[in-house]
Amino acid sequence: MHQRNALRLAAAAVAASLALAACSSDSGTSENGATGDPAAPTKQELNLSVQAPTADLSVGNFTGGDTTIYLGVYDRLVTQGLAGELIPSIAESWEMSDDGLTLTFYIRQGQAFTNDEPLDAAAVAASLEASRVGPGSAGQLATIESVETPDETTVVLNLSRPDAALIYQLAGTPGVISAPSLLGTDEAKLNPVGSGPYVLSAEGTTVGATYELIRNEDHWNADAYAFPTVNVAVIEDPTAQQNAMKTGQLDFMTLQSPDLVSQFPESDFTTGEGNPQALGGLFLTDREGSVVPALADVRVRQAINLAIDRQTIAEKLVPGVGSATAQIANPVGEAYDPALDEVYAYDLEAARTLMDEAGYGDGFSVTMPSTVLSQTFDTTIAQQLSDIGITVEYESVPFQDLYAKLYEGTYGMFWFYNGYSGSDAKDVAQVLSGSFNPQATTTPELEELLATANAAPLDEHGEWFGAVNEYFVDEAWFAPVNASTGIWVSSNEVAYTPPVVADGSLLAWQPAS
Helix, strand or coil: CCHHHHHHHHHHHHHHHHHHHHCCCCCEECCCCCEECCCCCCCCEEEEEECCCCCCCCCCCCCCCCCHHHHHHCEECEEECCCCCEEECCEEEEEECCCCCEEEEEECCCCECCCCCECCHHHHHHHHHHHHHCCCCCCCCCCEEEEEEEECCEEEEEECCCCCCHHHHHCCHHHEECCHHHCCCCHHHHCCCCCCCEEECCCCCECCCEEEEEECCCCCCHHHCCCCEEEEEECCCHHHHHHHHHCCCCCEEEECCHHHHHHCCCCCEEEEECCCCEEEEEECCCCCCCCCHHHHCHHHHHHHHHHCCHHHHHHHCCCCCEEECCCCCCCCCCCCCHHHHHCCCCCHHHHHHHHHHCCCCCCEEEEEEECCCCHHHHHHHHHHHHCCCEEEEEEECCHHHHHHHHHCCCCCCEEEEEECCCCHHHHHHHCCCHHHCCCCCCCHHHHHHHHHHHHCCHHHHHHHHHHHHHHHHHCCCEEEEEEECCEEEEECCEEECCCCCCCCCHHHEEECC
16 A cells, blocks of 8 residues: 555544544445535534635635635535545546646536536636636646637646646645636625535625525535535634634634643533644745845755754644644655654754854844734744844734735745645645745756656655655755644534545534434
8 A cells, every 4th residue: 555545544544533532423424525424414504713714705816814615615626535535526537648748627517506607618617717827826727738628528737747736736726616707707706606515695794704605505415515504703813712612602613722622521522633734834935035135045044944943832832733843744744754853953053153154143134924823933933033143023914914915025934834735746836836935936956856756656756745845954945843733622513524634624524413
């Protein structure tokens, strides 16, 4: 058995065991791997919350935020199941040519958007063309050279080069398919029309406050989605989320610390630890030094890595919800190498020596954004960087404004979380695009490594994307800090299956009975 498959199965087994612990009844398995018995739901509404809703729900413009609403409304050609595996959706099947340059999808017949427009190959192509130029997706679909529709049920993507991450990108936000009449309209920003398992209710939605999703009974796999209604409340403050959870207004949330578990008694709640979901750390994006000249020197980036005491941060600031890491690869992926986590063991003297050698012995100043994601770490990061002469000034930025600033390359470095995708290829692609690489930085050596990895057979991806991961560590492209797992709590009225990919899939929740 291939190692990655084995790891995924192991992760799925953990997820399944947690789900079984959360559910006191026997449960079936849907086509998408969801547990529970959707034929006899005992709970009609699922109540969730998000800290930051997506500001623009139109195709090609997803630039960040929670994906629950976006991927609830829109379907994709393929999706990822709760164990991270690729599964059919709008497309019943697909195939890649031997040279890796042609990806062909075969569309499920008889589908329609929720406004009754037909969902055929032409409609799929129209959305993909919109995504290819959209600011939130163009970078992820850059290898698509052209889209052809030889008949009503076939979509052919011609690629400029082999791209191992592409099909995983299409399974996420860059691959959403909209009703053609809504593409490019202002209406789609707040009232999207797709063919997904849910429809956004205009009557039940107050933009920026609460969103109501009504199950799409015509969805090809509607039976797998057990809740007729999903309510999503915007609650930015974690304490307010906890209070809403305790008072029964919410059915699920993630906790910032295992210490909070005691606030949710087993009589009313179920708790558990999820799979590795996201990488937290400093993204040193200005490797050309256009905003922070010092970051152009690899010795400065390496010094930053050596000055961060990852183990202490993991133990003191986010105890019990992950582990310290110095690499971008998912700990359950094949590209992950435990030895790389030791390359930048905390060493202030070594860091100061590198700063001296780079000509920055007296340090420098840098401005970073302070957001709801970074505030737990801001003070500690600033203190640790000050130990090697780097003065951090924080600029408070509302989360809804953050992505635009990151895309514009406003900051040379910043704290952020990047969700693991369940694919080494996509994890690498993600940190090389969008807000994580606004200057599109690359090198000949990196391009050669990427070309080899993307053209490699599937069973060699771990080896070659592992080489890319090692390059990132050696060149200190990032300063990763912790691989976050997250502690979750659910009401005893629902059964939760922790997914491998944190994409907000509404299959993760089923009614308990």
